[in-house]
Amino acid sequence: MHGQVSNELEVDVPASKVWEIYGTTKLPQLTQEALKDFVEKVEIVGDGGVGSTVKIVFVPGVIPGITWYKKKYTKVDNENRVKETEDVEGGYLDLGFTLYRVRFEIIEKDKDSSIxxxxxxxxxxxxxxxxxxxxxxxxxxxxxxxxxxxxxxxxA
Known part of the structure; x- marks a missing residue:
């Protein structure tokens, strides 16, 4: 079984500024801050480039059957502003998933806004x-x- 879900959010900030978060190790740090109701701890190994790993430990009971997982950055395309991660241990893989990939794309709308x-x-x-x-x-x-x-x- 294969599936996909996505979300788009418009931001009144240039794509290059958004990529300063999404294209770097600032993203895992923001994850822990923004999702503190879900995420107990985030550990990153590497510089945020391809091959870097992130271990995410969840607050107990937030996701049924999942307490943690480790993902690996498999694609970091600074030119097109695309970052992909794939789970490599724990989490969804323990529940019968053979692939769990997250892709972030920062799309330039115009010079002052992006998606x-x-x-x-x-x-x-x-x-x-x-x-x-x-x-x-x-x-x-x-x-x-x-x-x-x-x-x-x-x-501001």
Whole structure:
């Protein structure tokens, strides 16, 4: 079973400024701050480039059956402002997912505004198809909103 969910959020900030968060290690730091109701701890190993890993430990009971997972940056395209991560340990992989990929795209609308597009793409073993119901774009939408608020605050 294959699926995908996505969210887009317009930001009145240039794409290059948004990428200063999404294209760097500032994103995992923002994750812990913005999603403190869900995320207990974030540990990053590496400089935020391809091959870097991020371990996310959740507040107990937030996601049924998942207490933590480790993701790896598999794509960081600074020119096109695209970053992808794939789960490599724990989390969704323990629930029958064979792929759990998150893609962030910072799309330039014009010189003063952009769109944060967040996409979750997944593959799931047929026998675990019921677990598709736990897939949600909501945390990434909340993260985008937090980035927007931070960027607007620093812009002022």
């Amino acid at each position: 944060i597009k967040s996409t979750v793409e997944y593959d799931l073993k047929d026998e675990a198809a019921a677990n598709a119901s736990i897939i949600s774009i909501a945390p990434y939408a909340k993260l985008a909103q937090a980035a927007k608020e931070q960027l607007i605050k620093t812009k």
